[in-house]
Structure formats: structure tokens, C-alpha cells
Amino acid sequence: MRLRLTPRDSTYYELLAALARHTVTGASLLAELLGASRPEREQIVARLAEAEHLADDVTHSIKRRLNQTFVTPFDRDDLYHLASALDDCMDAMDEAGHLIVLYKVSELPMAVSEQVQVLQRCAELTADAMPRLRKLDQLPEYCVEINRLENQGDNLHRSLLGHLFDKVADPILLIKLKEIVDTLEEATDAFERVAHLVESISVKES
Amino acid sequence: MRLRLTPRDSTYYELLAALARHTVTGASLLAELLGASRPEREQIVARLAEAEHLADDVTHSIKRRLNQTFVTPFDRDDLYHLASALDDCMDAMDEAGHLIVLYKVSELPMAVSEQVQVLQRCAELTADAMPRLRKLDQLPEYCVEINRLENQGDNLHRSLLGHLFDKVADPILLIKLKEIVDTLEEATDAFERVAHLVESISVKES
Amino acid sequence: MRLRLTPRDSTYYELLAALARHTVTGASLLAELLGASRPEREQIVARLAEAEHLADDVTHSIKRRLNQTFVTPFDRDDLYHLASALDDCMDAMDEAGHLIVLYKVSELPMAVSEQVQVLQRCAELTADAMPRLRKLDQLPEYCVEINRLENQGDNLHRSLLGHLFDKVADPILLIKLKEIVDTLEEATDAFERVAHLVESISVKES
Structure with a gap:
């Protein structure tokens, strides 16, 4: 094992912040997708796939660095799982975007925009929080706010499911919409x- | 990191037992729900949500304590994952209950009651086993019995799926029933x- | 804890290779299943279930050994997760086989065979790679190739979903086919x- 005995710890914060900023891009592209006409969608989803690809690269860099470095600023496993969880956020948003195009859905219920707004807020708060890991600054506030948003997302998701089963008579359209809505809910869960994990790090180090 | 050098180890067993007892409540409420009329259901699901909330609090206490304590009775990760897995049992049961109300299902196949009976048995055995972690008492017996129950649940789940696809002609009703039945199966998997994890702890310590 | 201070490390490689060889059997049986007539299928799925059972036993042996042994050739957690992930490959393939019989699907789209071919290739490469863990021999090549195959599987999966939603008018048949195709995709994800994990081990040790 190659050991870096003077690791540039700051790189972890920078890489995690970069990864979180890709989720901000991803969530904005999802919002853009919802407002776009069918012909514009493919091009937006291509940009979403690109953001997902960049996020993958950053995740990979973090994991590789963790495996090669002897001293890490926090518990190695926490950092590893943090990178994986951020990558899961991105993957679920990318998947939702692809499904919207693949399923050629012409119109989505209004509340899907609210789901995406919750994701945008989650992504922004997360991107703001990552650099604060270094000084363990205002992390509890971030965790409380994400929990609140996840709860809001959960309620939105349940009421959307109720709405879909009440209003959508075509079972094939229902299957499509349900999968999109479920995938957006998975993205919110991943942000939670x-x-x-941030809370866990914060408690251990305080 | 604040270290408790004289940790009250017993608290972990107590907290895990409390968490498991919430799953016993959850499984009983699911059984009650199946026998209830539609108007009674909302109130039962509200109690299920309350049990889920209490379980969340206990899970959170366990994890917080693990992060703040230097010495733990068992491997820290095992305890962490044990709390998470018990919480997953509760979450899946709560989700199944919510879906039954949300989807306004008037009647469920008989075998769903059998699925819930398996869950009740799993929850009771688990609540009985948690206090025995301290002395590693009769844990293999517990693990064998849960494996047997999970196997039984798996067979029930597969025959239920076969039944649903044979008998339910309305695809939208099929989607609803399938999701309920799949979510109950997830709860059984979580108990497994x-x-x-109990087996893993038991082998390490013996 | 019983300590084996002179662990026969080679056993881990042998057990992991045996586990991976069960996934090769599983993938071949899936391929056989796709070409079989409905009456032959049950018998093939019974052999698949048997392979899954044997894989379970090996996974269990690996985990038990990890818990009882003090010195392990690699990071204990990596070996633990490696065994679990190989078991997940087998479980998803077994599940896909069971669904094909349970859902009495008379015909599957051609591209399902291609999904299974990807799985066969993944399984073979993985079975070849496990013995090379000992000398960390040509592992990056294996990882790159699996990533390529997973990407190919992902594209196949998405185009299959598009095809199903375009061509299958019967929503109940669509639900069945979608679940089979999704489960095969899960198996590919598990191989990834x-x-x-192999990459992670390889980076740590190099």
C-alpha cells in the first residue's frame, strides 16, 4: 500500500463539494426538463447524463484516494459511504430524467415539479454543507433541514401516488408515471x- | 470526541430490545388493519406511524450513542447495522400499512394475513432474542427459526404473486396489491x- | 473468539472462486431456460434454485470464517461485502428464473437473451478473476471489462423498456416482462x- 503520510486532507472536502455541486446541476436540469417541450428533452437529458458521468468520476477519485491514503480526516468508512450516497442522489436523478424521455410522457402532474423543487433545495443545502465539514460548522442545522425536506418529499410522494391511482385510468401510463415519481422519491431518500452520514461524522468529531 | 470510558453497555441491549418491541407493535397493528373496516383503518395506520416514529427515535439514540462512545460491547459496525436493520423492518411494515389505506383496497387475499402472521412471529422472536445478546444465550436457535420463517414468507410471497396474476384481471388493482405484497416481503427480508447480524455477532464472540 | 493464528488464507480465494463458479452455472441455466419449452422450464428452475442454495452455503462459510479468523488476507469488510455481492448476483438470477416460470411467460423479447449473455460473460470473467486476487494479477483489466459489460447491459435494459412500452399492449403482460427485465438488470448491477470491490481491494494492496 502506498501511504501518503502528509495527506492533503482538504482534497476530500473539495472533492465532496464538487460531487455535491454536480447534484445541484442535476436537479436544475431535472427542473428544466419538466418545463421543456418533447423535442428539447433529449438534449437536456444528454446534459444530465454528462453531469452523472462527471459525478461518477469524482466519486471514483474519492474512493481511490481513500484506498491509497493511510490518514483520512474522518472515519474512512464514513467518507466512503458519503461519496457513495452522493453518487446515489445523482444516479436516481439521472434515472428519473431518462425515464421521462424513454417513456415519452407528454405531461406530468404538477406535484412532480414540487418533488423536483425539494430535490433542488436538498442539493443546494448539501453543496453548501460539504465545505463546512472541515470546521464542523452548522452541520446540525443542515441535517435538520434535510430531514424536514425529506419528510415534505415523502408526503408529496404519497399524495402523488394517491392522485395517480385516482386520476390515471390507463394502466400503462400509470406504470410509467409511478416509476418516475418513485425514482424522484429515491433521490430524496438518498439526500437524507x-x-x-454527515450527522454521524459531526457527532463523532464533536 | 467525548469518550465514555465506563459505558453502561447494558443500554445497548435495552435500546435494541425497545426497538424490537416497536416492531412487535407494528406487526400487531398490521394484523389489526387487515381485519378492520375501511373507516377504522386510518386510525390504525396513524398508530402504526406513531410506532414507526418511536422506533426512529430509538434507532437514532443507538446510533448517536455508538458515535459518542469509545468502548462498545460488540463490534461497533455490527451494532450500527443491527439498529438500521431493525429500523428497516419497521419502515417496511409502516409503508405496507400506508399503502393499504392510500390504495383504498377493499379486500386483500387471505394469504396476506399469513404474510403478516409470519411478520408477527419474526418480530416476537426478535424482541425475545435482543436481551439474550448480552449472554449470547440461545441465539443460534433464534437465527435458525427466523431463517425458516423467512423461507416460509418467501414461498407465501411467490404463491401470492402467482395467485394475483391468475385472478386479478384489473391491472390497476394488480399494481396496488403487488406493491403491498412486495412490501410485506421486504419486511420479512429485513428481519432475516x-x-x-445477530449470527455474525454470536460467531465473533463465541 | 477462537483465533486461527495460522489461517489458511488460500481458502478465501477458493471459496470466492467456488461462489463465482455457482454464478456461472446460474447464468448458463438462465440461458438454457430462455431456449426451453414451458414444460422443461420448471426442471431448469429447480436446478437454478439448487445452484442458488449451494451459493448460499458458500457465502455462509465465507462469512463464518471471517468472523472466526483473526487474520484475513485483505480487509475483512471488503471480503465480507465481496461475498455478499456475489451472493446478490446469484439471488437476482435465481429470482429472474423463478419469475419466468411463475408468470408463465410464453415468449420473451429477443433482447432478453442478450441481457443473459451479458450476465454469462460477467459471471465467467468474475470466476476467472477470483483466483487472481491472491497475486493481484490482471485485476484492473477485469474491472474495466465488467464496467463495459454493465454499461452494455444498461443500454440493453433501457432499450428493452422502450420496446416493451411501445409494443406490449396488455398491461398485465407488461408488468410481468418489466419485472423480469428489471431483475436481470439488477443481476448485472450486482456484478458491477x-x-x-475487487478494484477497491486491488488499489489498497498495490
């Missing part, structure tokens, strides 16, 4: 896992 | 993960 | 997780 990120916040739980 | 709990037992695997 | 195996490769990521």
Missing part, C-alpha cells in the same frame, strides 16, 4: 442518507 | 438481515 | 458491485 447523505445528511445522516 | 437482523438475524444474520 | 463485485468488480468495484
Whole structure:
């Protein structure tokens, strides 16, 4: 094992912040997608796939660095899982975007925009929080706010499911819409896992 | 990091037992829900949500304590994953209950009651086993029995799926029933993960 | 804890290779299943279930050994997760086989065979790679190739979903086919997780 005995710890914060900023891009592209006409969608989803690809590269760099470095600023496993959870956020948003194009859905219920707004807020708060890991600054506030947003997302998701089953008579359209809405909910859950890991780090180090 | 050098180890067993007892409540409420009329259901699901909330609080206490304590009775990760897996049992049961109300299902196949009976048995055995972690008492018996129950649950789940696809002609009703039945199966799987973790602890310490 | 201070480390490689060879059997049986007539299928799925059972036993042996042994050739957690991920490959393939019989699907789209070919290739490469863990021999090549295959599987999966939603008018048949195709995709994802863990081990040790 190659050991870096003077690790540039700051790189972890920078890489995690970069990864979180890709989720901000991803969530904005999802919002853009919802407002776009069908012909514009493919091009937006291509940019979303690109953001997902960049996020993958950063995740990979973090993991590789963790495996090669002897001293890490926090518990190695926490950092590893934090990178994975951020990558899961991105993957679920990318998947939701692809499904919207693949399923050629012409119109989505209004509340899907609200789901995406929750994701945008989660992504922004997460991108703001990552650089604060270094000084463990205002992390509890971030965790509380993400929990609140995840709860809001959960309620939105349940009421959306109720709405779909009440209003959509075509079972094939229902299957499509349900999968999109479920995938957006998975993205919110992934942001909550990120916040739980940040909380775990924050408690250990305080 | 604040270190408790004289940790009250017993608290972990107590907290894990409390968490498992919430799953017993959850499984009983699911059984009650199946026998209830539609108007009674909302109130039962509200109690289920309350049990889920209490379980969340206990899970959170366990994890916080693990992060703040230097000495733990068992491997820290095992305890962490054990709390998470018990919480997953509760979450899946709560989710199944919510879906039954949300989807306004008037009647569920008989075998769903059998699925819930398996869950009740799993929850009771798990609540009985948690206090025995301290002395590693009769844990293999517990693990064997949960494996047997999970196997039974798996067979029930597969025959239920076969039944649904044979008998339910309305695709939208099929989607609803399938999701409920799949979510109950997830709860059984989560109990199996709990037992695997208990087995892992038991082997390490023996 | 019983300590084996002179562990026969080679056993881990042998057990992991045996586990991976069960996934090769599983993938071949899936391929056989796709070409079989409905009456032959049950018998093939019974052999698949048997392979899954044997894989379970090996996974269990690996985990038990990890818990009882003090010195392990690699990071204990990596070996633990590697065994779990290989077991997940087998479970998803077994599940896909069971669904094909349970859902009495008379015909599957051609591209499902291509999904299974990807799985066969993944399984073979993985079975070849496990013995090379000992000398960390040509592992990056294996990881790159699995990533390529997973990407190919992902594209196949998405185009299959598009095809199903375009061509299958019967929503109940659509639900069945979608679940089979999704489960095969899960198996490919599980092989990718195996490769990521191998990469992680390989980076740590190099």
C-alpha cells in the first residue's frame, strides 16, 4: 500500500463539494426538463447524463484516494459511504430524467415539479454543507433541514401516488408515471442518507 | 470526541430490545388493519406511524450513542447495522400499512394475513432474542427459526404473486396489491438481515 | 473468539472462486431456460434454485470464517461485502428464473437473451478473476471489462423498456416482462458491485 503520510486532507472536502455541486446541476436540469417541450428533452437529458458521468468520476477519485491514503480526516468508512450516497442522489436523478424521455410522457402532474423543487433545495443545502465539514460548522442545522425536506418529499410522494391511482385510468401510463415519481422519491431518500452520514461524522468529531 | 470510558453497555441491549418491541407493535397493528373496516383503518395506520416514529427515535439514540462512545460491547459496525436493520423492518411494515389505506383496497387475499402472521412471529422472536445478546444465550436457535420463517414468507410471497396474476384481471388493482405484497416481503427480508447480524455477532464472540 | 493464528488464507480465494463458479452455472441455466419449452422450464428452475442454495452455503462459510479468523488476507469488510455481492448476483438470477416460470411467460423479447449473455460473460470473467486476487494479477483489466459489460447491459435494459412500452399492449403482460427485465438488470448491477470491490481491494494492496 502506498501511504501518503502528509495527506492533503482538504482534497476530500473539495472533492465532496464538487460531487455535491454536480447534484445541484442535476436537479436544475431535472427542473428544466419538466418545463421543456418533447423535442428539447433529449438534449437536456444528454446534459444530465454528462453531469452523472462527471459525478461518477469524482466519486471514483474519492474512493481511490481513500484506498491509497493511510490518514483520512474522518472515519474512512464514513467518507466512503458519503461519496457513495452522493453518487446515489445523482444516479436516481439521472434515472428519473431518462425515464421521462424513454417513456415519452407528454405531461406530468404538477406535484412532480414540487418533488423536483425539494430535490433542488436538498442539493443546494448539501453543496453548501460539504465545505463546512472541515470546521464542523452548522452541520446540525443542515441535517435538520434535510430531514424536514425529506419528510415534505415523502408526503408529496404519497399524495402523488394517491392522485395517480385516482386520476390515471390507463394502466400503462400509470406504470410509467409511478416509476418516475418513485425514482424522484429515491433521490430524496438518498439526500437524507447523505445528511445522516454527515450527522454521524459531526457527532463523532464533536 | 467525548469518550465514555465506563459505558453502561447494558443500554445497548435495552435500546435494541425497545426497538424490537416497536416492531412487535407494528406487526400487531398490521394484523389489526387487515381485519378492520375501511373507516377504522386510518386510525390504525396513524398508530402504526406513531410506532414507526418511536422506533426512529430509538434507532437514532443507538446510533448517536455508538458515535459518542469509545468502548462498545460488540463490534461497533455490527451494532450500527443491527439498529438500521431493525429500523428497516419497521419502515417496511409502516409503508405496507400506508399503502393499504392510500390504495383504498377493499379486500386483500387471505394469504396476506399469513404474510403478516409470519411478520408477527419474526418480530416476537426478535424482541425475545435482543436481551439474550448480552449472554449470547440461545441465539443460534433464534437465527435458525427466523431463517425458516423467512423461507416460509418467501414461498407465501411467490404463491401470492402467482395467485394475483391468475385472478386479478384489473391491472390497476394488480399494481396496488403487488406493491403491498412486495412490501410485506421486504419486511420479512429485513428481519432475516437482523438475524444474520445477530449470527455474525454470536460467531465473533463465541 | 477462537483465533486461527495460522489461517489458511488460500481458502478465501477458493471459496470466492467456488461462489463465482455457482454464478456461472446460474447464468448458463438462465440461458438454457430462455431456449426451453414451458414444460422443461420448471426442471431448469429447480436446478437454478439448487445452484442458488449451494451459493448460499458458500457465502455462509465465507462469512463464518471471517468472523472466526483473526487474520484475513485483505480487509475483512471488503471480503465480507465481496461475498455478499456475489451472493446478490446469484439471488437476482435465481429470482429472474423463478419469475419466468411463475408468470408463465410464453415468449420473451429477443433482447432478453442478450441481457443473459451479458450476465454469462460477467459471471465467467468474475470466476476467472477470483483466483487472481491472491497475486493481484490482471485485476484492473477485469474491472474495466465488467464496467463495459454493465454499461452494455444498461443500454440493453433501457432499450428493452422502450420496446416493451411501445409494443406490449396488455398491461398485465407488461408488468410481468418489466419485472423480469428489471431483475436481470439488477443481476448485472450486482456484478458491477463485485468488480468495484475487487478494484477497491486491488488499489489498497498495490
